[in-house]
Amino acid sequence: MVKLMPSREVDVILSRLRVGHIWLTERHRFWVAGGSGAASDDVFLRGLDLWDGLEFVLRSVYGYQGCIMESGVCLDESPVGCRYCGRQRSQERVDAN
Numbered sequence: 001m002v003k004l005m006p007s008r009e010v011d012v013i014l015s016r017l018r019v020g021h022i023w024l025t026e027r028h029r030f031w032v033a034g035g036s037g038a039a040s041d042d043v044f045l046r047g048l049d050l051w052d053g054l055e056f057v058l059r060s061v062y063g064y065q066g067c068i069m070e071s072g073v074c075l076d077e078s079p080v081g082c083r084y085c086g087r088q089r090s091q092e093r094v095d096a097n
Contacts, residue, residue: 013058017068017082020051025078051080059083 027044058064067073067084074081081089 007062010058010062010064013054013062014064014068017051017054017058018070020047020054021069021074021078021080024048024051024080025075028079029077048080055082 024044024047027047031044055068058068065084068082069075074085
């Protein structure tokens, strides 16, 4: 994981992305199961849009590289994944063929 411009702002964005990643994963799991804890479509989509926008800012404004998660990999079962993990998974599929 590389931070080209380490700053308090980057740490705040990373924290929000990590919390959002977990929230979106949990809400999606409830939604798929039809559970009572499911977020409404509008709330979920707003959260998804915010998450994507924050990740875009992190990379385009602050030059962040690598996975946003402290573990170094986004959760497979999540409806969202950072751009770094998306590129890694795409490359793995290409290499497998």
